[in-house]
Amino acid sequence: MCELLGMSANVPTDICFSFSGLRARGGRTGPHKDGWGMAMYRDGHVWAMHDPRPSSDSDLAEVMSKTSLKCDIVISHIRQANVGAVSLPNTHPFSRILWQKTWTYAHNGQLEGSEKLPVGIHQPLGSTDSERAFCWIIEQLTQRFGEQEPELTVLASAITELALQLKDKGVFNMMLSDGAVLYCFCTTKLHWIVRRAPFKKATLSDEDVSVDFQEVTTDKDVVTVIATQPLTNNEEWAQMVPGELCAFQGGEVVFQKKPSP
Secondary structure, eight states, rough: OOOEEEEEEEEEEHHHHHHHHHHHBBBTTTTTOSSSEEEEEETTTTEEESSOOTTOOOOHHHHHHHHOOEEEEEEEEEEESSSSSSSSGGOEEEEEEEEEEEEEEEEESSTTGGSSSSOTOOOSOOOOOOHHHHHHHHHHHHHHHTTOOOOOHHHHHHHHHHEEEEEHTTTOOEEEESSEEEEEEESSSEEEEEEEEOEEEBBBSSSSSSSGGGGGGOOTOOOEEEESOSBBSSOOEEEEEEEEEEEEOOOOOEEEEEOOO
């Protein structure tokens, strides 16, 4: 399985610390050696990078773990290939245009029968079940809402409904963003933590790296990090339940839907 990393913040924030922990799992402390990618939003604009090499060996990943590019939302992914060759077109995250926004998506899991998902004009560029599922989501949202983007609660409920349909096909842990809101859906494993004042020191589980967030933040900062597995060993992470969707904006939870008991 792959691993996911996301961030939502109320002020532009870099992802260096968390990405250093994820990067180590891409071929050194974990088996996810089949490529990595990252998409970063700032004021709704996105820049992205993809590399089919292991993140632990990638010079580009090395640069990103040390470069303080501050952004509002991040989606990152390290791949352990199941469906589709190890190649640039199959490297997450994937992007499509919807409602004049660049939507970005990454997926952890495997889906049975994904080739039967109708995708219309939103055709995959690669050969993964992940990208086809993304194209299907975009197609379904287009058919349901047309050219008018709905308000957040309606949209989040629709995304939850679509994610639950994909959950029925296998494992579907997912991150999706339009640059304003970060939607996270859990089938098996997703954890998150909100960091706010009073900030404390955190230590990575996969690297001998620590940071005292009090030294690099203000009292008004709110930063939420979401990951497949907790990245630090001295903080308490919340674990999402199967079938749960959380939406984050400005570091805060703005929508949360769990399955009925």
